[in-house]
Amino acid sequence: MPRPYSSGLMMRDPSEPVATGRNRRLAHLLGIEGLDRGTITELLTSSDRFVDCNRSEDKKLGTLRGRTLINLFFENSTRTRTSFELAGKRLGADVINMSVGSSSIKKGETLIDTAMTLNAMHPDVLVVRHASSGSVHLLAEKVNCSVINAGDGTHEHPTQALLDALTIRRNLERGLEGLVVAICGDIAHSRVARSNIHLLAIMGARVRVVAPPTLVPAGLDRLGIEIYHDMTRGLAGADIVMMLRLQTERMSAGLVPSLREYYRFYGLTYEKLEYAKPNALIMHPGPMNRGVEIDSEVADDIDRSVIRQQVEMGVAVRMACLTALAGSG
Amino acid sequence: MPRPYSSGLMMRDPSEPVATGRNRRLAHLLGIEGLDRGTITELLTSSDRFVDCNRSEDKKLGTLRGRTLINLFFENSTRTRTSFELAGKRLGADVINMSVGSSSIKKGETLIDTAMTLNAMHPDVLVVRHASSGSVHLLAEKVNCSVINAGDGTHEHPTQALLDALTIRRNLERGLEGLVVAICGDIAHSRVARSNIHLLAIMGARVRVVAPPTLVPAGLDRLGIEIYHDMTRGLAGADIVMMLRLQTERMSAGLVPSLREYYRFYGLTYEKLEYAKPNALIMHPGPMNRGVEIDSEVADDIDRSVIRQQVEMGVAVRMACLTALAGSG
Amino acid sequence: MPRPYSSGLMMRDPSEPVATGRNRRLAHLLGIEGLDRGTITELLTSSDRFVDCNRSEDKKLGTLRGRTLINLFFENSTRTRTSFELAGKRLGADVINMSVGSSSIKKGETLIDTAMTLNAMHPDVLVVRHASSGSVHLLAEKVNCSVINAGDGTHEHPTQALLDALTIRRNLERGLEGLVVAICGDIAHSRVARSNIHLLAIMGARVRVVAPPTLVPAGLDRLGIEIYHDMTRGLAGADIVMMLRLQTERMSAGLVPSLREYYRFYGLTYEKLEYAKPNALIMHPGPMNRGVEIDSEVADDIDRSVIRQQVEMGVAVRMACLTALAGSG
Numbered sequence: 001m002p003r004p005y006s007s008g009l010m011m012r013d014p015s016e017p018v019a020t021g022r023n024r025r026l027a028h029l030l031g032i033e034g035l036d037r038g039t040i041t042e043l044l045t046s047s048d049r050f051v052d053c054n055r056s057e058d059k060k061l062g063t064l065r066g067r068t069l070i071n072l073f074f075e076n077s078t079r080t081r082t083s084f085e086l087a088g089k090r091l092g093a094d095v096i097n098m099s100v101g102s103s104s105i106k107k108g109e110t111l112i113d114t115a116m117t118l119n120a121m122h123p124d125v126l127v128v129r130h131a132s133s134g135s136v137h138l139l140a141e142k143v144n145c146s147v148i149n150a151g152d153g154t155h156e157h158p159t160q161a162l163l164d165a166l167t168i169r170r171n172l173e174r175g176l177e178g179l180v181v182a183i184c185g186d187i188a189h190s191r192v193a194r195s196n197i198h199l200l201a202i203m204g205a206r207v208r209v210v211a212p213p214t215l216v217p218a219g220l221d222r223l224g225i226e227i228y229h230d231m232t233r234g235l236a237g238a239d240i241v242m243m244l245r246l247q248t249e250r251m252s253a254g255l256v257p258s259l260r261e262y263y264r265f266y267g268l269t270y271e272k273l274e275y276a277k278p279n280a281l282i283m284h285p286g287p288m289n290r291g292v293e294i295d296s297e298v299a300d301d302i303d304r305s306v307i308r309q310q311v312e313m314g315v316a317v318r319m320a321c322l323t324a325l326a327g328s329g
Numbered sequence: 330m331p332r333p334y335s336s337g338l339m340m341r342d343p344s345e346p347v348a349t350g351r352n353r354r355l356a357h358l359l360g361i362e363g364l365d366r367g368t369i370t371e372l373l374t375s376s377d378r379f380v381d382c383n384r385s386e387d388k389k390l391g392t393l394r395g396r397t398l399i400n401l402f403f404e405n406s407t408r409t410r411t412s413f414e415l416a417g418k419r420l421g422a423d424v425i426n427m428s429v430g431s432s433s434i435k436k437g438e439t440l441i442d443t444a445m446t447l448n449a450m451h452p453d454v455l456v457v458r459h460a461s462s463g464s465v466h467l468l469a470e471k472v473n474c475s476v477i478n479a480g481d482g483t484h485e486h487p488t489q490a491l492l493d494a495l496t497i498r499r500n501l502e503r504g505l506e507g508l509v510v511a512i513c514g515d516i517a518h519s520r521v522a523r524s525n526i527h528l529l530a531i532m533g534a535r536v537r538v539v540a541p542p543t544l545v546p547a548g549l550d551r552l553g554i555e556i557y558h559d560m561t562r563g564l565a566g567a568d569i570v571m572m573l574r575l576q577t578e579r580m581s582a583g584l585v586p587s588l589r590e591y592y593r594f595y596g597l598t599y600e601k602l603e604y605a606k607p608n609a610l611i612m613h614p615g616p617m618n619r620g621v622e623i624d625s626e627v628a629d630d631i632d633r634s635v636i637r638q639q640v641e642m643g644v645a646v647r648m649a650c651l652t653a654l655a656g657s658g
Numbered sequence: 659m660p661r662p663y664s665s666g667l668m669m670r671d672p673s674e675p676v677a678t679g680r681n682r683r684l685a686h687l688l689g690i691e692g693l694d695r696g697t698i699t700e701l702l703t704s705s706d707r708f709v710d711c712n713r714s715e716d717k718k719l720g721t722l723r724g725r726t727l728i729n730l731f732f733e734n735s736t737r738t739r740t741s742f743e744l745a746g747k748r749l750g751a752d753v754i755n756m757s758v759g760s761s762s763i764k765k766g767e768t769l770i771d772t773a774m775t776l777n778a779m780h781p782d783v784l785v786v787r788h789a790s791s792g793s794v795h796l797l798a799e800k801v802n803c804s805v806i807n808a809g810d811g812t813h814e815h816p817t818q819a820l821l822d823a824l825t826i827r828r829n830l831e832r833g834l835e836g837l838v839v840a841i842c843g844d845i846a847h848s849r850v851a852r853s854n855i856h857l858l859a860i861m862g863a864r865v866r867v868v869a870p871p872t873l874v875p876a877g878l879d880r881l882g883i884e885i886y887h888d889m890t891r892g893l894a895g896a897d898i899v900m901m902l903r904l905q906t907e908r909m910s911a912g913l914v915p916s917l918r919e920y921y922r923f924y925g926l927t928y929e930k931l932e933y934a935k936p937n938a939l940i941m942h943p944g945p946m947n948r949g950v951e952i953d954s955e956v957a958d959d960i961d962r963s964v965i966r967q968q969v970e971m972g973v974a975v976r977m978a979c980l981t982a983l984a985g986s987g
Contacts, residue, residue, distance in 0.1 A: 054451045057657065058395030060423070066716030068744065078427050079446060086397065086450055089423040094718070094747040098736050109945035117737060117944060120969035121744055122712045286446060287438035311449035328715065383780045386986065387724030389752070407756050408775060415726065415779055418752040615775060616767035640778035 026324050028140045028147045031156035032198040040165065040202060043320050047166050050316035053090070064093035067124040067326050071097045072115070073150070074130040079286060080150050083311070084127045087318035093124070093326070111135060112142055119143040124326040128152075133191075146325040154189050160285055161195035163317040165203065167310050168240060171281055176203040182234050182276070184210040185244030185266060185293050188217045188255075192285045193244060197225060210234030212266065214255040231266060235275040242283045243268050246293045259292050269295045273304075281306050355653050357469045357476045360485035361527040369494065369531060372649050376495050379645035382419070393422035396453040396655050400426045401444070402479070403459040408615060409479050412640070413456045416647035422453070422655070440464060441471055448472040453655040457481075462520075475654040483518050489614055490524035492646040494532065496639050497569060500610055505532040511563050511605070513539040514573030514595060514622050517546045521614045522573055526554060539563030541595065543584040560595060564604040571612045572597050575622045588621050598624045602633075610635050684982050686798045686805045689814035690856040698823065698860060701978050705824050708974035711748070722751035725782040725984050729755045730773070731808070732788040737944060738808050741969070742785045745976035751782070751984070769793060770800055777801040782984040786810075791849075804983040812847050818943055819853035821975040823861065825968050826898060829939055834861040840892050840934070842868040843902030843924060843951050846875045850943045851902055855883060868892030870924065872913040889924060893933040900941045901926050904951045917950050927953045931962075939964050 032040075053059055069088040071081050081097060088095040100114060109117075111130070118126060125146045128136045133153030140147035151157040169175060181200050187193045187209045200207045201223065208226040209216060216227055228234030235241060246262060256262045268282065282298060282305040290296040299305055361369075382388055398417040400410050410426060417424040429443060438446075440459070447455060454475045457465045462482030469476035480486040497505060510529050516522045516538045529536045530552065537555040538545065545556055557563030564570060575591060585591050597611065611627060611634040619625040628634055690698075711717055727746040729739050739755060746753040758772060767775075769788070776784060783804045786794045791811030798805040809815040826834060839858055845851045845867045858865045859881065866884040867874060874885055886892030893899060904920060914920045926940065940956060940963040948954040957963055 057453075059397060059451065060395035066718035068717060068748070070740075078429065082399075082425055082427060082447070083450065085425055086423070089425075090397070094744070096740055096743055096747075098740060100736065110948070113944075113946060113948075116966055117969050118740070120966045121741065121973050122717065122970070124715075286442070288442060290439070290442075308445055308449045311446050312451070315450050386782075388726060388780065389724035407758070411728075411754055411756060411776070412779065414754055415752070418754075419726070615771075617771060619768070619771075637774055637778045640775050641780070644779050 026146070028149075029158055029321055029325065030137050030140055030147065030149045032158045032161050032195045032202070033156065035158075035199075035202065037202055037204075040162070040199065043162055043317070043324060044166050044169060046320040046323065047162070047313070047316040048170075050319040051170075051313065053319075054312070054315055059090050060092065061090060062092045063323055063327055064088065064091040064124075067093045068122065069093045069095045069125045069127065069322065069326075070118055070121075070123040071095065071150075072100065072118060072126055072128045073098070074100045074111075074128075074135075075151070077129055077151070079311075080129065080314075083314045084148075084150065084318050084322075087315050087322055088125075090315075091319055091322055093322070096123075111139065115139045115143055119145060125322060148321060148325065151191055153191065154194070155191050156195045156198075157191040158195050159314070159317055159321060160192050161199040162321070163310055163314040164196055164242070164283060164285075165199055166313040166317055167283065167306050168281065170313070171306060171309075172239065176200065176205045179205040179239045180208065180237055180277075181205050181240040181242060182208045182210055182228075182238040183242045183244065184231065184234065184268065186215045186246055186250060187211045187220070187244070188215045189247060189250070190244050196242065197223065201225075208234055208238070210266070212256070212262075215250070231268075231272045232275045235272060235280075238276040238280055240281050240283060241268060241273065241276055243294050245285065245287065246289055248289075259289075263292055267291070267293055267295060268298050270298060273298060280304060283307065283310060286311065355475070357478075358487055358650050358654065359466050359469055359476065359478045361487045361490050361524045361531070362485065364528075364531065366531055366533075369491070369528065372491055372646070372653060373495050373498060375649040375652065376491070376642070376645040377499075379648040380495075380499075380642065382648075383641070383644055388419050389421065390419060391421045392652055392656055393417065393420035393453075396422045397451065398422045398424045398454045398456065398651065398655075399447055399450075399452040400424065400479075401429065401447065401455055401457045402427070403429045403440075403457075403464075404480070406458055406480070408640075409458065409643075412643045413477075413479065413647050413651075416644050416651055417454075419644075420648055420651055422651070425452075440468065444468045444472055448474060454651060477650060477654065480520055482520065483523070484520050485524045485527075486520040487524050488643065488646055488650060489521050490528040491650070492639055492643040493525055493571070493612060493614075494528055495642040495646055496612065496635050497610065499642070500635060500638075501568065505529065505534045508534040508568045509537065509566055509606075510534050510569040510571060511537045511539055511557075511567040512571045512573065513560065513563065513597065515544045515575055515579060516540045516549070516573070517544045518576060518579070519573050525571065526552065530554075537563055537567070539595070541585070541591075544579070560597075560601045561604045564601060564609075567605040567609055569610050569612060570597060570602065570605055572623050574614065574616065575618055577618075588618075592621055596620070596622055596624060597627050599627060602627060609633060612636065612639060615640065684804070686807075687816055687979055687983065688795050688798055688805065688807045690816045690819050690853045690860070691814065693857075693860060695860055695862075698820070698857065701820055701975070701982060702824050702827055704978040704981065705820070705971070705974040706828075708977040709824075709828075709971065711977075712970070712973055717748050718750065719748060720750045721981055721985055722746065722749040722782075725751045726780065727751045727753045727783045727785065727980065727984075728776055728779075728781040729753065729808075730758065730776060730784055730786045731756070732758045732769075732786075732793075733809070735787060735809070737969075738787065738972075741972045742806075742808065742976050742980075745973050745980055746783075748973075749977055749980055751980070754781075769797065773797045773801055777803060783980060806979060806983065809849055811849065812852070813849050814853045814856075815849040816853050817972070817975055817979060818850050819857040820979070821968055821972040822854055822900070822941060822943075823857055824971040824975055825941065825964050826939065828971070829964060829967075830897065834858065834863045837863040837897045838866065838895055838935075839863050839898040839900060840866045840868055840886075840896040841900045841902065842889065842892065842926065844873045844904055844908060845869045845878070845902070846873045847905060847908070848902050854900065855881065859883075866892055866896070868924070870914070870920075873908070889926075889930045890933045893930060893938075896934040896938055898939050898941060899926060899931065899934055901952050903943065903945065904947055906947075917947075921950055925949070925951055925953060926956050928956060931956060938962060941965065941968060944969065 127148045129150040133155035136149040136152040210228045456477045458479040462484035465478040465481040539557045787808040791813035794807040794810040868886045
């Protein structure tokens with residue numbers, strides 16, 4: 001597993017504790033790798049407060065009034081962009097969306113020039129998604145504002161891992177320590193898997209991956225992760241079953257023989273779910289391919305599926321991250 | 330005329346009167362069919378207040394502060410989307426636009442999954458446009474928030490009918506009761522026509538449709554509507570002439586021989602307008618095909634065309650609907 | 659050089675001084691041509707205040723609270739649109755973006771119908787970009803609200819000239835009077851060049867253009883501008899070197915032989931820069947074609963390049979213009 005950068009989160013002053021005052025807040029949130037357990041716990045605890053806010057009638061806070069958030073998306077993602085946009089607006093920030101696929105890139109401008117142009121407009125936070133692993137970190141080195149990585153290539157997607165952790169924590173009183181988590185599907189190409197693997201390891205969970213050999217990246221065993229190619233064995237005794245979206249491009253690349261075959265061996269069905277713990281939580285980052293990586297009824301299981309809750313937690317987690325980065329402390 | 334759903338508007342508590350308190354406000358606005366005269370009159374009267382607001386220098390109200398409005402458009406419509414966006418923002422709500430043609434749908438997500446994902450983010454109102462008749466009603470059954478139908482296939486477009494009624498009411502002191510309204514053009518495929526037919530019938534107007542036989546849906550006579558295939562007869566003595574946009578796709582489908590032919594027989598000209606009452610109002614929901622369904626000079630007639638006023642009333646009507654659905658009563 | 663319109667800026671009451679009270683504020687900002695030195699100076703002085711605001715933590719002002727700004731872009735430009743959007747939001751206005759390429763135009767609606775539709779929604783300011791020279795002026799004659807030209811064809815782009823002037827003024831204490839400014843590149847097709855030429859002439863600067871003969875419009879000498887076809891001569895003794903973006907379409911039109919040839923003769927390199935004054939400022943409106951009209955290192959020159967500052971000044975200048983047009987005086 002490549003480690004393009006040594007640290008997922010950079011501090012304004014590395015000698016100071018996190019997020020406890022104006023001069024000590026986080027500079028960037030670029031990945032989960034490199035974060036410590038305290039920082040993660042603090043972000044999750046802060047998120048709980050925003051869950052309550054989002055469930056109330058008046059969802060408007062003034063925390064980021066006068067701040068500017070720019071969503072800079074080089075890849076389409078209405079789901080993640082909407083979540084950040086809502087988070088920013090509910091905190092009172094001015095939010096600007098920039099979808100770049102169709103504009104400056106066509107005009108031949110470089111990633112860094114696009115970023116520096118926005119930087120000159122004095123945003124407080126740039127939320128960036130880009131198809132190239134490492135690009136968001138590169139960008140963060142150039143700008144004066146805080147940067148949140150909203151997904152860079154197959155590298156990291158830290159707010160997804162945080163929202164997954166928040167969902168687990170709110171459903172299982174015992175917390176993440178010692179939990180058995182099975183992450184199933186296209187591990188090799190998934191920034192969601194990568195960020196979750198880091199977070200779960202940091203928080204003391206036991207991580208397994210379950211995937212066909214073609215979709216497991218090399219070197220994963222070094223991280224202390226158990227690798228399975230069989231769902232029934234991989235799910236045995238799991239507390240959490242995290243399914244990943246199968247990009248249909250994988251099929252044309254020859255990594256998966258057919259969607260039907262994939263579903264038969266790796267799609268989550270009630271039969272396979274039998275092997276996990278009785279109350280195992282079912283998770284999926286969305287958008288789902290029903291009937292490919294997950295059976296439609298399993299996805300909607302009232303007792304065990306927390307897929308909608310993940311989306312809800314997403315807004316709260318992003319509010320916590322934005323506040324940690326741009327709040328006045 | 331198909332009746333996909335029995336009721337256009339659903340009450341939170343059907344035993345209670347409309348919009349008179351927090352627990353009695355409307356749940357959804359899915360169509361005009363099923364509304365009663367009192368509800369419509371109440372919405373129109375409430376709209377009048379917002380017309381004044383929109384004409385003043387300070388157009389900002391705090392009515393929906395802390396509420397979230399999501400515009401979920403599966404079909405392109407900058408005009409309607411902009412009208413709802415302005416309405417929401419002027420009421421103080423946080424407004425998010427989601428144009429779905431290009432994003433999650435491509436990723437194979439179902440309509441309901443897209444809606445449930447947004448629902449999990451706790452919007453207060455979802456404004457939805459979709460190409461399939463009935464889809465918005467289906468969606469409304471699944472979500473916790475209020476839903477406004479901004480046009481579903483050839484079914485309904487209730488805020489358009491309300492803004493048309495408001496425009497008429499403000500121009501003709503005598504109100505809608507007993508007015509002769511001629512709706513002209515592509516009745517068969519028009520949700521605007523359908524919503525207007527329902528509203529005008531409820532309010533006691535006499536509705537005529539004027540269209541070539543290929544563009545009149547079966548069963549229309551059952552609703553007590555007079556059907557004409559000749560403009561001069563259909564307009565005779567009309568108080569209101571409502572033109573509909575001709576979708577050019579109708580021509581390729583063989584329903585209309587040519588635009589020239591269509592204009593000759595069904596385009597609104599001063600010659601044909603002679604048959605209506607001297608001060609008959611000219612209406613069109615926009616965007617217009619000048620020289621197809623309406624002569625360019627007629628469209629701009631200073632004394633009789635209220636086409637720009639319709640747009641103005643649109644923002645006010647949407648403010649009234651949003652307030653009825655999401656205001657705190 | 660064509661003069662499609664006699665005046666760049668129209669007053670609500672031509673007999674009154676500018677921007678000194680509610681009834682005397684500007685009606686439109688359509689171009690620099692026709693503005694006087696006092697108006698320009700006033701806008702630049704007002705901009706300085708907004709530069710400070712944008713650099714502070716709380717960047718929110720209530721100046722335009724309750725006002726509506728619509729960005730109506732018939733040409734793609736995330737950079738300019740974002741700058742206006744930020745300016746409007748930081749002033750407290752409700753901002754609506756309408757990108758028209760993909761919507762109503764496809765539906766066959768005319769420019770004026772699109773504008774009149776928006777006008778009926780009571781915006782206070784329409785910011786318009788359009789590919790046709792003169793179209794924005796035409797539109798301004800029809801609507802009730804203020805209009806800012808954000809670029810019309812090869813005609814004018816007044817806020818770009820104002821932000822360039824602000825950048826110069828803040829870097830050179832002596833002001834614009836008597837400065838030698840060399841504008842280099844595709845003069846013929848550049849609205850940026852045109853607006854700058856007008857502004858610099860009004861403010862008493864000495865303007866030179868440097869370009870291949872194919873890219874110089876006829877009649878330029880009448881405006882008292884010196885024309886050069888050789889960079890070393892054109893830059894000799896210049897205080898300011900303004901590079902223009904080369905539209906790659908120019909090459910396919912046969913106006914430029916090749917990008918390499920263009921760079922060799924007209925690209926700004928350190929060698930050519932030697933001929934200008936030692937501290938000459940390097941400017942570019944962006945987005946840059948590095949290695950075409952400007953050397954990459956020159957573009958990033960820490961001491962002399964003010965290209966990022968231009969972007970920063972852009973937001974401030976737009977805040978000043980919006981306030982002059984829509985503020986309550």
